[in-house]
Amino acid sequence: MKYRVYGLVAVALGVCLAAKPLVAHHEILAKFDDKKPLTLKGTVTKLDWANPHVHVFMNVSSGNTVANWAVELESPVDLGKAGWGRDSVKPGDALTVQGLSARNGTRQVWANSVVMSSNNKKLFDMTNVKAPAPVSGPTPRWPDGQPRLGAEPGQTGYWAHPSSVIMAQTGVNVQADNYGLLKNISDVDKIAPFQKWARDVFDLRQKSLLKDDPMYLNCMPPGGPRQFQLPYGVQFAEDRDRKRVFVFVGSGNRNYRIIYTDGRPQQGQLRGDADNPLYYGRAAGKWEGDTFTVDIKGFNEKFWMSNGGLPHTDQLHLIEHITRPDKGTLKYEVTVDDPGAYTKTWTSSWTLKWVAGEELPVYYCQDNRP
Numbered sequence: 001m002k003y004r005v006y007g008l009v010a011v012a013l014g015v016c017l018a019a020k021p022l023v024a025h026h027e028i029l030a031k032f033d034d035k036k037p038l039t040l041k042g043t044v045t046k047l048d049w050a051n052p053h054v055h056v057f058m059n060v061s062s063g064n065t066v067a068n069w070a071v072e073l074e075s076p077v078d079l080g081k082a083g084w085g086r087d088s089v090k091p092g093d094a095l096t097v098q099g100l101s102a103r104n105g106t107r108q109v110w111a112n113s114v115v116m117s118s119n120n121k122k123l124f125d126m127t128n129v130k131a132p133a134p135v136s137g138p139t140p141r142w143p144d145g146q147p148r149l150g151a152e153p154g155q156t157g158y159w160a161h162p163s164s165v166i167m168a169q170t171g172v173n174v175q176a177d178n179y180g181l182l183k184n185i186s187d188v189d190k191i192a193p194f195q196k197w198a199r200d201v202f203d204l205r206q207k208s209l210l211k212d213d214p215m216y217l218n219c220m221p222p223g224g225p226r227q228f229q230l231p232y233g234v235q236f237a238e239d240r241d242r243k244r245v246f247v248f249v250g251s252g253n254r255n256y257r258i259i260y261t262d263g264r265p266q267q268g269q270l271r272g273d274a275d276n277p278l279y280y281g282r283a284a285g286k287w288e289g290d291t292f293t294v295d296i297k298g299f300n301e302k303f304w305m306s307n308g309g310l311p312h313t314d315q316l317h318l319i320e321h322i323t324r325p326d327k328g329t330l331k332y333e334v335t336v337d338d339p340g341a342y343t344k345t346w347t348s349s350w351t352l353k354w355v356a357g358e359e360l361p362v363y364y365c366q367d368n369r370p
Contacts, residue, residue: 026052027179030211032072032100032110040069040109041117044093049086051075051364052216054124056114058095069107071097071114073124077232077361082129094118132161135328135354139290142240147290147324149236149245157356158250159330160233164350167225167306167334169193178231179213180308182206191310198311198341205309214303219365221255223279224305224318225334228352232361245285245292250360259285259294266297277314279303294320313340328354 042060045068056071073079089095094117102108114123140148151157166176172190175183182188188203205212214220227234232250239246243262249255257280266282277300285294296318299305305312319335333349336342 026213026216027177027181027210028100028110029177029181030209031103031108033103034100036101038099038101038109040071040095040097040099042069042095042097044089044091044095046091047086047089049076051077052366054079056089056095056097056111058097067107069109071095071099071109071111073111073114074126075363077363078126078129079124082124082126084124088123089116095123132353132355135356137327139324139326146287147292148238149292149322149324149330150238155356156359157354158233158235158358158360159228159352160231160250160355161353162229162350163352165229166308167191167229167310167348169346169348176308178307179210180229180306181210182308191308192336193343193346195341195343201311202309205304210309213309215252216365219253220303221279222249222252223281223299223303224312224316225320225332225348226304226306227251227257228332228350229307232363233352233355235360248360251363253365254360254363255279257283259283261285261287266295268298277301281316281318290323292320292322294318294322296320311341312336312338315340330354 040058040060042058044056044058046057048055048057052075054073054076056073058069058071059066060069079085096115096117097109097111098113099109099111111124115121116123140152142148165178166174166180166182168174168191174187174190177183185203185206188199188206191202192198194202215222215226222230227247227249230249230251234250235248237246237248243260245259245261247257247259249257260283264284266284268276268282277298279300279302281296282298283294283296285292287293297316299312299314299316301312301314304310305316315338317337319337321331321333321335323331325331330352331349332352333347335345335347337345
């Protein structure tokens with residue numbers, strides 16, 4: 001498996017057509033208006049099967065004029081799980097598309113429905129995506145009795161399907177979409193014990209529909225707890241000989257972080273990054289019974305630490321508690337200590353499910369589009 005350390009600079013799609021799709025996996029409502037439905041009928045000119053989102057380009061006639069439209073769909077990973085692929089449509093196919101208009105008025109549409117005009121066959125339908133089979137059984141362990149965070153010998157798997165897609169302080173119940181956009185904006189004050197400036201920043205990010213998310217605009221790594229909230233999961237690789245644990249991140253750009261368990265100080269190397277704050281911070285881990293406790297500090301301020309846009313400063317200090325109570329469940333609990341952004345220390349937690357027999361999905365933020 002190949003992984004990229006840290007984000008790539010966002011690149012232009014470079015399709016020489018009138019409609020140019022935004023090159024970032026994004027909160028759908030930031031780009032498309034759910035109050036402005038649209039129906040298009042046209043002929044396919046091109047299928048762009050690439051991350052972050054698949055696009056179908058089609059010519060649409062209106063009177064004596066023909067315009068090229070970009071029809072935006074889910075990612076290749078999601079569509080592939082539903083049984084769709086590069087050969088699902090081809091140039092010349094006649095389609096009827098129902099979806100949402102672009103907020104900026106350009107010839108782009110988010111497709112809620114794509115139908116082949118010749119036979120009314122529904123294409124790119126996500127309703128037949130099957131959830132992973134539940135995994136049961138006792139917690140897998142190493143010969144010395146320590147719980148395994150990853151797969152057992154000869155097996156594969158990763159952790160995904162978080163029970164919460166937004167990070168909120170313990171005891172709070174709020175609803176949000178998969179990107180962390182609150183269903184009810186009045187819930188902002190419930191999320192965390194904000195300082196006023198941090199509350200205002202979070203409120204602004206929510207009201208602007210997360211359009212400035214650096215992970216999606218500029219492919220920045222998902223630092224902090226966010227890596228455990230993303231759709232394509234995480235995978236642990238425990239290098240016990242060298243006393244370190246790798247955490248591979250399935251979303252973003254398949255970045256990874258390292259948790260050292262050898263007791264080294266949380267500081268950079270004199271010849272390298274001694275004074276360089278990092279996206280994933282500097283992590284020191286240790287086992288406390290069946291709990292893997294990770295102390296992290298040394299973060300930069302260039303990323304959103306959660307879905308939905310929780311702010312932080314370079315004073316951010318996290319304590320992660322990771323447990324595997326059974327074979328199919330990972331519990332993630334994090335304590336946030338950031339006196340620059342919050343009035344007190346607070347905690348949040350959620351669980352992830354084990355996806356057995358699979359590697360992390362192959363997903364890169366921009367797929368090296370030219």
